[in-house]
Amino acid sequence: GQLFRLEDYRPTDYLIPETELVFDLHPERTIVRATLVVQRREGVDISQPLILDGDELKLVSLSINGAPLGENGYQATPDRLEITDLPEENRFTLEIVTEINPTANRQLMGLYRSSGVYCTQCEAEGFRRITYFLDRPDVLSVYTVRIEASKQQAPVLLSNGNPVETGDLGPDRHFAVWHDPHPKPSYLFALVAGSLGSISDSFTTRSGRKVDLAIYVEHGKEARALYAMDALKRSMKWDEDAFGREYDLDVFNIVAVSDFNMGAMENKGLNVFNDKYVLADAETATDSDYAGIEAVIAHEYFHNWTGNRITCRDWFQLCLKEGLTVFRDHEFSADQRSRAVKRIAEVKTLKAHQFPEDTGPLAHPVRPRQYREINNFYTATVYEKGSEVVRMIRTILGPELFRKGMDLYFERHDGEAATIEDFIKAFEDAAGLELSQFALWYEQAGTPNLSVSFDYDAAEKTFAIEFEQSLKATPGQNRKKPMHVPIEFGLIGPDGREIVPVSADGMEVTGNVIHLRQRNETVRFTGIEERPVPSLLRGFSAPVTLASELPREDLIFLARHDGDPVGRWQALTKLLTGKLIAGVKRVRGGKAPLIGVDIVGLVGEIVADETLDPAFRALCLTLPGESDIAREMGSNIDPDAVLASRDALVKAIAVAHAKPFAMLYDALVNRGVFSPDAASAGRRALRNSLLDYLSVAEGNPSRAAAQYHASDNMTDRAAALGVLVHRFGGSESAAAALAAFEARFGGDPLVMDKWFSGQATRPGAAALDTVKDLMRHKLFSLDNPNRARALIGAFATANQTGFNRADGEAYRFFTETILKIDRENPQLAARLLTALRSWRSLEPVRREHARAALALIANADKLSTDVKDIVERTLG
Ligand code: B3K
Numbered sequence: 044g045q046l047f048r049l050e051d052y053r054p055t056d057y058l059i060p061e062t063e064l065v066f067d068l069h070p071e072r073t074i075v076r077a078t079l080v081v082q083r084r085e086g087v088d089i090s091q092p093l094i095l096d097g098d099e100l101k102l103v104s105l106s107i108n109g110a111p112l113g114e115n116g117y118q119a120t121p122d123r124l125e126i127t128d129l130p131e132e133n134r135f136t137l138e139i140v141t142e143i144n145p146t147a148n149r150q151l152m153g154l155y156r157s158s159g160v161y162c163t164q165c166e167a168e169g170f171r172r173i174t175y176f177l178d179r180p181d182v183l184s185v186y187t188v189r190i191e192a193s194k195q196q197a198p199v200l201l202s203n204g205n206p207v208e209t210g211d212l213g214p215d216r217h218f219a220v221w222h223d224p225h226p227k228p229s230y231l232f233a234l235v236a237g238s239l240g241s242i243s244d245s246f247t248t249r250s251g252r253k254v255d256l257a258i259y260v261e262h263g264k265e266a267r268a269l270y271a272m273d274a275l276k277r278s279m280k281w282d283e284d285a286f287g288r289e290y291d292l293d294v295f296n297i298v299a300v301s302d303f304n305m306g307a308m309e310n311k312g313l314n315v316f317n318d319k320y321v322l323a324d325a326e327t328a329t330d331s332d333y334a335g336i337e338a339v340i341a342h343e344y345f346h347n348w349t350g351n352r353i354t355c356r357d358w359f360q361l362c363l364k365e366g367l368t369v370f371r372d373h374e375f376s377a378d379q380r381s382r383a384v385k386r387i388a389e390v391k392t393l394k395a396h397q398f399p400e401d402t403g404p405l406a407h408p409v410r411p412r413q414y415r416e417i418n419n420f421y422t423a424t425v426y427e428k429g430s431e432v433v434r435m436i437r438t439i440l441g442p443e444l445f446r447k448g449m450d451l452y453f454e455r456h457d458g459e460a461a462t463i464e465d466f467i468k469a470f471e472d473a474a475g476l477e478l479s480q481f482a483l484w485y486e487q488a489g490t491p492n493l494s495v496s497f498d499y500d501a502a503e504k505t506f507a508i509e510f511e512q513s514l515k516a517t518p519g520q521n522r523k524k525p526m527h528v529p530i531e532f533g534l535i536g537p538d539g540r541e542i543v544p545v546s547a548d549g550m551e552v553t554g555n556v557i558h559l560r561q562r563n564e565t566v567r568f569t570g571i572e573e574r575p576v577p578s579l580l581r582g583f584s585a586p587v588t589l590a591s592e593l594p595r596e597d598l599i600f601l602a603r604h605d606g607d608p609v610g611r612w613q614a615l616t617k618l619l620t621g622k623l624i625a626g627v628k629r630v631r632g633g634k635a636p637l638i639g640v641d642i643v644g645l646v647g648e649i650v651a652d653e654t655l656d657p658a659f660r661a662l663c664l665t666l667p668g669e670s671d672i673a674r675e676m677g678s679n680i681d682p683d684a685v686l687a688s689r690d691a692l693v694k695a696i697a698v699a700h701a702k703p704f705a706m707l708y709d710a711l712v713n714r715g716v717f718s719p720d721a722a723s724a725g726r727r728a729l730r731n732s733l734l735d736y737l738s739v740a741e742g743n744p745s746r747a748a749a750q751y752h753a754s755d756n757m758t759d760r761a762a763a764l765g766v767l768v769h770r771f772g773g774s775e776s777a778a779a780a781l782a783a784f785e786a787r788f789g790g791d792p793l794v795m796d797k798w799f800s801g802q803a804t805r806p807g808a809a810a811l812d813t814v815k816d817l818m819r820h821k822l823f824s825l826d827n828p829n830r831a832r833a834l835i836g837a838f839a840t841a842n843q844t845g846f847n848r849a850d851g852e853a854y855r856f857f858t859e860t861i862l863k864i865d866r867e868n869p870q871l872a873a874r875l876l877t878a879l880r881s882w883r884s885l886e887p888v889r890r891e892h893a894r895a896a897l898a899l900i901a902n903a904d905k906l907s908t909d910v911k912d913i914v915e916r917t918l919g
């Protein structure tokens with residue numbers, strides 16, 4: 044693959060201000076007639092050819108200003124069209140006719156069919172699979188789209204923008220015309236045509252524009268789209284209130300399809316979704332499905348301003364739209380639900396997905412400087428860390444100046460393709476600040492580590508905190524500069540109250556934020572009457588790791604008394620992780636883990652505290668997962684020992700608190716009809732976590748089996764199934780529940796994904812055979828991304844002991860499967876393959892098996908660019 048570099052960016056010689064597309068839709072032979080108004084940029088010589096991107100295209104005809112182009116005037120290959128015979132005038136019309144085959148398109152990029160529905164996916168480079176074009180985000184065009192199709196096969200005809208006209212074309216064909224007045228890059232183009240059911244509603248913007256809303260789904264599933272519609276209306280309102288952003292078209296359409304490479308796509312006025320992020324009701328969706336739908340609906344809607352109205356100059360700037368839009372959807376969910384619980388969930392996600400990226404071979408900056416395959420850069424670093432960087436800007440500026448900066452950004456760059464520099468400049472100008480050191484967060488890969496030590500001087504009544512920041516080398520970046528790290532903090536007195544220092548010397552401190560800028564710095568607080576317990580990184584104010592020499596008693600104190608719930612959770616997690624890691628070491632030495640009563644008591648205390656939100660208690664009760672423990676250990680991982688240590692702590696907590704846990708389990712039983720709201724979901728989360736502990740304490744599956752069969756909602760049902768399969772797999776109760784689930788939901792592949800994942804994640808070596816068997820299940824298909832992720836993805840990322848079998852058999856199976864998927868859908872194969880990115884941190888035997896499996900992929904022939912890029916960097 045070719046290497047693309049940020050420093051090679053150059054604007055195009057030609058622009059395409061207007062694009063007219065006519066689609067004559069047929070399953071195997073679709074004709075696309077593109078009429079482009081082409082504009083030569085000022086100063087560009089007429090001898091400069093017009094070079095357009097293509098991908099697997101078949102050119103039918105080509106003309107300029109109405110006259111067919113002679114064979115010597117151009118050169119066409121499936122992936123490139125170079126036109127040399129161009130008119131002298133600087134503005135001309137180019138007509139390109141191409142033929143494409145939507146049915147044969149299994150990569151799910153460009154125009155393809157999903158269960159008979161024509162749909163498109165153009166980001167990042169899918170539009171070039173429809174017609175030859177300047178397929179890059181800095182070429183903005185006004186689109187008019189005419190779709191012609193069979194009335195019977197495709198009664199619904201949708202594209203971007205507003206509907207203009209519809210009509211008949213004889214007995215079985217009809218057409219629709221759409222016009223999008225907002226200039227947009229080609230990656231935001233969309234078309235949908237098919238037979239679909241729908242629900243509709245409307246939203247009136249604050250300036251009085253009435254917007255017609257519709258969600259299109261498979262016939263019969265309309266009622267399952269109601270929650271998504273509700274989330275959409277709340278998102279539209281929230282963006283007006285929180286960011287002053289109104290919607291700008293007469294219609295907003297969402298379509299759910301069942302074959303989709305990622306979560307969803309923000310095409311202007313026509314969002315296309317993976318059905319997983321639209322369909323929900325009590326019977327089929329869990330609370331976390333509901334939360335995911337709310338977040339993704341909001342995310343795609345928010346892109347209308349951050350991504351669409353202001354887009355990216357080039358794909359290196361991807362975080363400009365993604366990091367910012369993730370930040371916006373995080374804030375939305377925080378406002379709709381419990382802010383603290385939402386923040387803890389974000390921190391867990393960041394640590395689980397982004398931290399391993401930063402410490403592994405695929406590490407890259409939030410704004411990468413080079414890529415071979417852009418689709419491999421839709422990563423947790425660009426999205427989640429990108430969001431954390433925006434959050435830090437708000438922490439540094441404060442909410443008012445942050446909003447002022449956002450307003451300035453919208454005002455300056457509306458209708459443009461912008462860069463990270465433009466974004467940062469808006470905040471610098473709004474706040475009168477200089478953010479050049481801060482901008483290193485976009486440039487330097489890796490997670491900074493802060494070593495912190497403390498010194499209380501009772502005689503001077505001062506409390507000093509000494510920081511040392513370090514950042515390890517990452518691929519292509521050996522030497523790093525110190526960063527600007529905003530550290531939210533609190534000092535807590537022995538009575539649990541916050542201490543307000545008289546002054547802070549040595550470092551910049553604004554309000555409750557310490558600004559770390561040098562490699563080594565010390566802040567000294569004065570007027571501190573008693574030795575305080577410091578709470579650092581409150582709200583997880585920066586994406587860093589913290590190595591503090593805080594004594595155990597202080598961590599216990601913080602877990603009990605920190606006024607910041609995120610701080611409480613962080614302290615508890617640190618204690619639990621330390622205990623779990625010590626346990627792993629003992630297990631590896633052939634000994635049983637030692638479990639102190641204090642930590643067991645602490646967990647029980649928090650769980651029993653009725654003054655706390657049940658969702659928060661559930662988070663505290665859920666021990667760090669096996670991969671969290673492995674990540675914190677960093678090297679020489681033996682997943683079997685990790686599981687043994689974790690199970691031992693679960694058991695100790697379960698046995699110690701069996702009685703109060705059982706009472707709480709009963710008290711939390713669902714009463715009344717199911718509601719997906721955050722408070723009800725929090726109670727279910729706590730109750731289902733208790734179910735796991737109680738089942739361990741009781742040593743039998745009865746309680747989980749009873750819950751499974753009594754459940755009136757998927758959250759409780761899936762949780763019970765999880766306990767049965769993971770704790771009592773192979774038991775009659777587990778088999779009965781699996782059979783009941785299949786009998787009930789066997790007609791619905793999306794729901795059955797839970798059944799596939801549940802079995803794929805059963806701990807232990809036996810899961811591999813189960814996964815192989817399930818691949819032959821009638822509902823399973825490697826071609827469908829949701830199925831592949833539910834079975835293969837879940838096995839590789841969420842089954843530490845099963846996937847990392849000591850004999851390496853699972854790696855070999857995985858390798859073969861990736862190669863199979865790669866033949867049809869390279870993007871999906873490459874994404875799944877990242878499951879092996881942390882192979883170097885395994886113990887030597889497994890590490891060697893994993894390396895050999897990766898080498899098998901690297902040496903296979905006919906690898907896609909996508910998989911080749913990942914495997915080469917992973918083996919690095
Ligand atoms: N922008 C899309 C992701 C496109 C991925 C292309 N490989 C969804 C989103 O982030 O909202």
Ligand code: ZN
Binds near residue numbers: 365368
């Ligand atoms: Zn996005």
